[in-house]
Amino acid sequence: MKYLKFLKSSMLSIYGYFFFAFVYAPIFLIVIFSFNSNPVNMMIWESFTFDWYKTIFGFTSAATESALYLDSTDQLYAAVQNSLTIALTTTIVATVFGTAIALAVARFKFRLKGFYRALMFLPMIMPDIILGIALLIFFVSVGIELSVFTIIIGHCTFLISYVFIVVSARIADLDTSLEEASADLGANGWVTFRRVTLPMILPGVIGGALLAFIISMDDLVITYFIAGVDSQTLPVFIYGMLRRGIKPEINAIAAIMLLFSIIIASVGLYMRSRKS
Amino acid sequence: MASLETNERRRRVILLGLLTPPTIFLAIFFLAPLAIMVIYSWLEPGLYGGVIWNFYDLNYGRILGWADSKYEKFDLVYLIIFLKSVRLALTTVFISLIICYPAAFWISRMSEGKKNLFLFLITLPFFVSLILRLFAWVLILRPTGFLNQALLGLGIITEPLHIIFTDVAVIIGMTYIFIPFMFLPLYASIEKLDLSLMEASADLGATQFQTFRRVIFPLTLPGIIGGSIIVFIPALGNFIVPSVLGGAKVMMIGNLIEQQFLSARNWPFGSALGMIVMASVLLLLIYYVKIMAREDQMTSAPAVKEVS
Amino acid sequence: MTPILSISDATKRYNTPDGNVITALDNVSLVVEQNEFVTLLGPSGCGKTTLLRTISGFEDLETGSIQIDGSTVTHLPAHKRPVNTVFQKYALFPHMSISKNVAYSLEVSGVSKSQITTRVGKMLELVGLEGFENRKVNQLSGGQQQRVALARSLIAQPKILLLDEPLSALDKNLRHKMQQELKTLQEEIGIAFVFVTHDQEEALTMSDRIVVLSDGKIQQLGTPEDIYRRPENEFVARFVGEGNLFDGEVTQSTTKGASVTLTTGQKTVVSQSGLKKGDKVKLLARPEDVLIGKSSNTKDITFNGTVDHVNFIGAEYQILAKSKDGTSIKATFRPDVEQRDQIAGVGSDIRLYVPKEALHVITKEKVI
Numbered sequence: 001m002k003y004l005k006f007l008k009s010s011m012l013s014i015y016g017y018f019f020f021a022f023v024y025a026p027i028f029l030i031v032i033f034s035f036n037s038n039p040v041n042m043m044i045w046e047s048f049t050f051d052w053y054k055t056i057f058g059f060t061s062a063a064t065e066s067a068l069y070l071d072s073t074d075q076l077y078a079a080v081q082n083s084l085t086i087a088l089t090t091t092i093v094a095t096v097f098g099t100a101i102a103l104a105v106a107r108f109k110f111r112l113k114g115f116y117r118a119l120m121f122l123p124m125i126m127p128d129i130i131l132g133i134a135l136l137i138f139f140v141s142v143g144i145e146l147s148v149f150t151i152i153i154g155h156c157t158f159l160i161s162y163v164f165i166v167v168s169a170r171i172a173d174l175d176t177s178l179e180e181a182s183a184d185l186g187a188n189g190w191v192t193f194r195r196v197t198l199p200m201i202l203p204g205v206i207g208g209a210l211l212a213f214i215i216s217m218d219d220l221v222i223t224y225f226i227a228g229v230d231s232q233t234l235p236v237f238i239y240g241m242l243r244r245g246i247k248p249e250i251n252a253i254a255a256i257m258l259l260f261s262i263i264i265a266s267v268g269l270y271m272r273s274r275k276s
Numbered sequence: 277m278a279s280l281e282t283n284e285r286r287r288r289v290i291l292l293g294l295l296t297p298p299t300i301f302l303a304i305f306f307l308a309p310l311a312i313m314v315i316y317s318w319l320e321p322g323l324y325g326g327v328i329w330n331f332y333d334l335n336y337g338r339i340l341g342w343a344d345s346k347y348e349k350f351d352l353v354y355l356i357i358f359l360k361s362v363r364l365a366l367t368t369v370f371i372s373l374i375i376c377y378p379a380a381f382w383i384s385r386m387s388e389g390k391k392n393l394f395l396f397l398i399t400l401p402f403f404v405s406l407i408l409r410l411f412a413w414v415l416i417l418r419p420t421g422f423l424n425q426a427l428l429g430l431g432i433i434t435e436p437l438h439i440i441f442t443d444v445a446v447i448i449g450m451t452y453i454f455i456p457f458m459f460l461p462l463y464a465s466i467e468k469l470d471l472s473l474m475e476a477s478a479d480l481g482a483t484q485f486q487t488f489r490r491v492i493f494p495l496t497l498p499g500i501i502g503g504s505i506i507v508f509i510p511a512l513g514n515f516i517v518p519s520v521l522g523g524a525k526v527m528m529i530g531n532l533i534e535q536q537f538l539s540a541r542n543w544p545f546g547s548a549l550g551m552i553v554m555a556s557v558l559l560l561l562i563y564y565v566k567i568m569a570r571e572d573q574m575t576s577a578p579a580v581k582e583v584s
Numbered sequence: 585m586t587p588i589l590s591i592s593d594a595t596k597r598y599n600t601p602d603g604n605v606i607t608a609l610d611n612v613s614l615v616v617e618q619n620e621f622v623t624l625l626g627p628s629g630c631g632k633t634t635l636l637r638t639i640s641g642f643e644d645l646e647t648g649s650i651q652i653d654g655s656t657v658t659h660l661p662a663h664k665r666p667v668n669t670v671f672q673k674y675a676l677f678p679h680m681s682i683s684k685n686v687a688y689s690l691e692v693s694g695v696s697k698s699q700i701t702t703r704v705g706k707m708l709e710l711v712g713l714e715g716f717e718n719r720k721v722n723q724l725s726g727g728q729q730q731r732v733a734l735a736r737s738l739i740a741q742p743k744i745l746l747l748d749e750p751l752s753a754l755d756k757n758l759r760h761k762m763q764q765e766l767k768t769l770q771e772e773i774g775i776a777f778v779f780v781t782h783d784q785e786e787a788l789t790m791s792d793r794i795v796v797l798s799d800g801k802i803q804q805l806g807t808p809e810d811i812y813r814r815p816e817n818e819f820v821a822r823f824v825g826e827g828n829l830f831d832g833e834v835t836q837s838t839t840k841g842a843s844v845t846l847t848t849g850q851k852t853v854v855s856q857s858g859l860k861k862g863d864k865v866k867l868l869a870r871p872e873d874v875l876i877g878k879s880s881n882t883k884d885i886t887f888n889g890t891v892d893h894v895n896f897i898g899a900e901y902q903i904l905a906k907s908k909d910g911t912s913i914k915a916t917f918r919p920d921v922e923q924r925d926q927i928a929g930v931g932s933d934i935r936l937y938v939p940k941e942a943l944h945v946i947t948k949e950k951v952i
Contacts (some may be wrong), residue, residue, distance in 0.1 A: 016382035019375065020394075023401055023455060026412030029422060033415070043415055043422045097298035104294040108287065116295075119302060125561055127513025129530050130313070130550050131306075133537055137316055137547065138309035157306040160298060177675035180642050183662040184669045185689035186740060189290070192663075195692070199679045218405045220516055225537065235407045242411060242520055254408045265403035269396050283644070283661055 027258060034251035052252035076253070078230075079237035082148055086233060087216040090155040094216075095209040097156070098163025099201075106171040107179075120165065123158035131158060132225035139226060146228035154226045155216045162215060163208035170204025203271060210268035214261060317547035327544055335548035354532070358552065361529040364443060365511035368450040369504045372458040375451070376503070380463040395463070402456040410520045413449050414440065417521070441523035449521040450511050457510075458503040465499025498568065505564055513553050529553055586654040588776045589616040589639065589744055594648035596634055596800075608634040610800040612648075616744070616776050621767070623779045623787040626797035627823065632780045635797070636746050639778065641665045653743050668737035669746040673753060674729045676721045682732055683708070683717035689740040707735040710769075727758050734766075738773065745770075747779045751786065763790055784824045788812060796820050801951050812870075819950040821868050828871065828913050828938075829946070830885065834863040844945070846885070848911065853883050856945040866946045871902065873942035874915035878935055885938040887913050891928045901927055905934050 037049035058073045105116055123131065135154045136146075144150060178200065182192040198205075220235040227236050234257070241250055320332035334348040339358075341350050383394045401409065416422045417440040424436040439445050469492065477487040515530025522528075529549060536546030596609040608631045616622050624632035637643040639650060641662030649658045657665050668689070676685050683704050684691075690700045708714050711731035721729065730750060737745060747766075751759045767790050770777050781787055787794050788808040796803040796811060796819075803823075804816045815821035821829065835851075836843040842859040844867065845851050852867070859865065869885070879886050889907035899918060906912045915936055919927060928934050 012378060012382045015378050019379040019382075020397065022375075022452075023398070026409060026416060026452070027401065027404060029415060030408065030412050041420050043418070043420060043425055097301060100294040101298050104291055108291045108294075110291060119307075123306075125509060125557060127509055127530075127553055127557065129513045129515060129533055130554050131309075133533060133543075133546060133550055134309035134313040135305075136537060137543060138305075138312050141312060153305050157302065160302065175673070175675065177671045177673065178677060180640075180662070181669070181671055181675040181677075181736075182688070182692075183642075184640055184667075185692065185736065186663050187688070187692040188661075188663050189286075191692050195688075196677060214403050218403075218407075220407055235405060238405075238407050238411070239516070239520075242407070242414065246411075246414065250411060254405075254411060257405055257408060261403045261405060262400060265400055266396075269399060283659060 030251055031255045031258065034255040036248070036251075039248055052249050053256075055249050056252050056256075075232070076237065079232045079234045082151075082231055083217055083234040086148060086151050086155060087213050089152050090159055090216045091209050091213045093152070093156045094159035094163050094212045095205060098160045098208060098212075099167050099205055101160070102164050102167040102171055103197075106168060107176075120161045123161040124165075128219075128221035129225075132222040135222065136225040146226055146231065148231045150226045150228070151223055151231060151233065154222050155219060158222070159212040159216060162211050163205075166208035166211060167201060167204045170201045170207075174200050206271060207268055210264060214264055214268075217261070313547050313550065316544050317551045319544045321542045321544045324541065332544070335545045336552075338545065339548060339552060354549070357527055357532055358529050360527075361512055362556075364446060364450070364528060365508050365514075367447050368454060368511045369458075369507045371447065372451045372455055372507055373462075373500065373504065376455060376459045376462050377466075377500075380459060380466045384463065384467045384469070398456060398459055398463075406453055406516070407520075409453055410449055410517060413445070413452060413521060417445050417448070440521060441525045443522070443526055445521040446518050446526050446528075449517040450514060453517070454507045454511060457506045461502035461506060462496070462499045465496045465502075469495055501564065501567065505560065508560070509557050512557065585618055587615045588618045588620070588653055589778070590614070590651045591635075591639070592649055594635070594638060594650070595646045596631075596638060596643060597646060607800045609638070609645075609648075612797075612800070612802055614795060614802065614805070616778060619774050619776060621770055621777045621779065621790060621792045623781060623791040623794045624797060625781060625784060625787040625794050625824070626803075628782060630797040631800040632782075632795075632797050633748060634800075636669075636748055636778065636780050639744070640667055640669045640746050666743045667746055668740060668742040669748060670730075670733045670737050670750045672749045674733040674750075676729055676732055676736070678721050680721075681717065682713070682719050682721070682724070685721065685732055686735045686739055688736060693740070703739055707739045710738075711735045726754050727762065730754065730762060734769070742775065744776045744778060747777060749780055749782070751781070752783075759786075766790065788824070796823065798823070798950065799952070803951050814944055815868065815946065817948040817950050818866060818946050821866075821944075821946055826871050826914060826916075828869045828874065830867040830869070832865055832867055834859045834861055834865060837861055842945075848909065850885055851883070852885055852940050852943065854940070854943055854945050859945065859947070863947060868944040868946055869938040869942055871914045871916040874913060874936050874938055876915075876917065876934070876936060879937035879939070881940065883940045885940070885943070887911075887936040887938075889913070889934060889936075891930050891932050891934050894927065894930055903928070903934070905936060 033043060033045075034052055035048050035050070036045050037051060038044050038046035056073060056076060101116060101120065104110075105113055131154070135150070135157070139146060139150050174197070178196055179192055182196045183189075187195065218235060219233075220239060223233050223236055224239070227233065232240070238250065238253065241247065316327060317335055318331055318333065319335075320328040320330045321335070322328045333342075336342075338348045338350055339354045341355075383391060383398075386394065414421070418424070419436040419438060419440070421440070423439070424433070427433045428436065439448075473491055473495070474487055477491045478484075482490065513530050513533075514528060515534045518526045518528045518531055519534075529552075533546050533549045533553075536542045536549065540546075591612060591614045594609050594612045595607070598606045598608055600606055610631075612631070612635060614622075614635075624635055626632045634643060638645050639652075641657070641660060641664075645658060649656055651657065652666060677688070680688070686704045686707055687700045690703060695703075704717070705714070708716065711734055713728060713731050713735065716724070716728070716732075721732070724732065733750070751762050751766075754762060763786060766777075779787075779790065788811070791808055793805065793807055794811050795805050798819055804811060804820045806814075811820060811824050815824065818829065821827050830846050830848075832844040832846040832852075834842050835845050837857075837859045839857055841853055841855040841857065843851060843853050844865060846867070854867070867885075874887075887905065887907060889905045889912075891903055892906045892912065893902075893904040895902040900916050901919065903915045903917070904912060905915070913936060917927070
């Protein structure tokens with residue numbers, strides 16, 4: 001009986017490790033094969049090389065001179081720059097707006113509260129493609145040229161909701177009596193916000209901002225519809241590369257992006273776990 | 277001395293200050309575009325991608341079956357593509373559920389520290405670029421890809437399998453990218469499970485299977501339904517996965533919409549297709565809210581009731 | 585001397601989500617004198633916390649006015665009122681150290697740094713927490729957090745200290761200790777305390793005066809003895825302490841008292857004046873006033889029956905006896921050493937009586 005129980009629980013563990021293998025194997029494969037020198041088949045290991053990394057940083061090497069795969073590193077850099085500009089701007093706007101709505105809904109009484117909750121919920125339940133085509137129709141029919149600017153606007157429309165949800169969860173944990181205590185001890189509304197409310201919800205605000213940044217960096221569907229010719233982001237650029245045929249540099253780009261997003265996510269998740 | 281009115285007025289001013297800028301922003305760039313899309317779906321498509329401002333119900337007629345004028349023809353293919361998308365999305369939901377349920381159980385039984393580490397590891401891939409995760413599967417599933425190399429090398433197969441550009445590849449890809457979506461709601465409801473309920477059930481003479489069916493399953497149902505919906509919605513409207521892993525061979529409703537906007541340039545028809553997707557999502561959610569309201573009543577009664 | 589707090593005709597109503605209106609305060613008037621310890625006592629939902637929150641400024645009154653030390657504060661926001669609150673769960677700021685918590689009100693009102701340091705030091709000394717300055721809130725026990733909350737709300741020298749069930753989160757022994765400490769502290773610093781609780785024992789122990797509230801109305805306002813011995817209505821009699829209530833009717837009334845006939849047919853006399861012949865009344869007898877044995881006075885209430893239940897609670901025994909006609913009576917005894925073995929067992933016959941002097945007449949059910 002005991003033996004059976006042990007067998008059962010160890011089977012569950014074995015399954016669990018398989019589960020994680022399934023989740024992580026593809027990611028590790030990219031990283032490993034980004035060092036593979038085989039220029040024809042990326043999945044047949046030839047020898048260890050840094051060539052693909054060199055290529056994306058603009059250095060040519062023996063392997064890449066014979067076969068120039070990347071159209072131009074300029075395009076890649078432009079895409080990275082666009083992505084960062086968009087993600088940073090979006091993060092600031094979405095964090096300010098999302099936090100403002102979260103504060104209003106949690107701390108004030110007003111009739112339209114239900115409307116704002118629904119409004120914040122809507123982007124969560126809407127398939128991305130719907131928002132993408134709606135924004136495309138809107139920008140074109142109003143006559144706004146598609147650019148980095150339209151992408152920023154597009155990202156803000158749904159990332160406000162993400163910030164709202166993360167910050168709201170944090171405010172819900174914040175006991176109103178703390179703010180009352182502050183007022184009771186003589187602090188006016190602004191001082192109470194600055195010294196009690198803001199420090200208490202700050203982990204939520206930072207968490208929401210990081211989430212907004214990562215999603216903005218990663219968004220493909222909405223960006224795909226509202227990106228102009230000169231305003232490709234990194235995911236759109238990679239998507240284009242994939243459609244034209246796979247080239248070994250993608251592995252190196254992918255590995256760097258992986259590192260980047262894992263660092264940001266780790267910082268964010270670590271901060272959240274530390275605060276709670 | 278401040279009067280009641282000025283106190284109240286000050287709060288109003290602060291509230292307006294908080295709400296006005298985001299409200300204006302969202303009204304212009306979120307609600308207006310959605311409204312315009314709804315209007316577009318009822319307009320007549322013009323030549324070269326424009327619209328003619330006439331009320332026109334044949335965008336829907338082409339899909340749902342009442343178009344027989346000389347301009348638009350009803351074609352069953354749109355409904356078939358829609359139903360195929362539903363089928364692929366449902367398959368994805370089902371497979372990710374089967375994969376995640378035992379894993380969530382496994383993690384829920386760990387010690388506190390280990391639990392946090394594994395939850396962190398589960399959430400991490402969510403932050404890795406979606407297009408990269410799909411790209412990885414291209415490398416794995418291609419005829420010359422990792423999977424075929426490995427299977428050929430081991431002598432299990434003699435000819436490469438053609439998985440990529442099939443429904444199976446699309447389902448694998450969608451399952452992979454939506455695993456965190458399914459896992460987290462499932463885990464939330466499994467973690468809440470009181471282990472003593474299972475002991476009580478066993479104590480009252482239920483077999484392991486009966487305990488699962490009568491105690492564990494009903495109590496984790498909210499997580500199952502929640503996770504399923506969170507996976508179903510983005511899977512239904514997806515066009516990136518089919519275009520990367522399905523190639524030209526697998527067409528889902530998302531690809532059809534994309535085509536209408538970026539190559540066929542029939543925006544009203546594309547909007548109508550989008551509305552159909554949106555409507556099915558809303559119907560599903562209304563159904564979900566109703567189920568959850570019933571579920572609430574059920575679980576508010578003592579859980580032991582399920583065992584008797 | 586002007587009273588430190590005076591509330592007149594305070595009314596406050598709430599709309600519930602399902603469309604009903606709850607009257608939390610219904611024309612409440614209350615005066616608290618300087619240095620007084622006043623307790624607001626009542627069951628949950630009686631309006632005691634609402635009353636406290638209108639004094640601190642967290643709730644606005646619909647009608648009525650509040651004066652603190654002679655000046656009207658009715659519509660002043662909380663941060664401008666010279667009162668401070670100790671919250672139910674203390675509401676200490678978790679992101680600040682103990683000394684920062686205590687210093688908060690001085691910092692926000694711009695007191696100089698050096699002065700803050702000395703005053704915080706003194707305050708922590710007063711509550712017995714010197715040396716805890718740099719600790720975090722979550723490193724303290726419940727009792728210590730309680731003291732920090734006290735120090736924080738006293739440091740700005742409020743005119744009144746408001747306490748919202750501050751002891752409810754503590755265990756029983758600590759609660760008793762804190763009751764004593766709070767009382768001593770109040771006498772030492774000499775400011776008025778308004779204390780909210782639902783624990784009648786706590787109210788009786790600590791207060792100079794008690795306000796019993798129910799349904800947003802003051803049921804009775806008086807010293808602990810008044811409330812316990814001379815409840816003005818049935819609600820107060822039942823809410824504070826245990827008691828036996830006998831129904832009866834006034835048969836004769838004089839300036840010195842009245843004759844009352846109980847529904848059981850027994851006749852008794854009470855010393856209350858102002859009753860009218862034919863008044864329906866209830867007579868209250870506290871369990872400790874019910875005695876064992878045969879009465880020598882025919883006007884005492886007597887009771888013959890059997891013991892239905894005996895509860896042993898350490899220092900005393902509680903007995904519930906039933907008579908043949910179904911009426912029951914509660915009595916408590918503190919037997920001395922020799923009597924201990926003679927406590928009647930369940931089922932045995934018992935003879936009890938209430939001396940007529942111990943009876944208190946109640947004419948009203950409740951203030952409504």
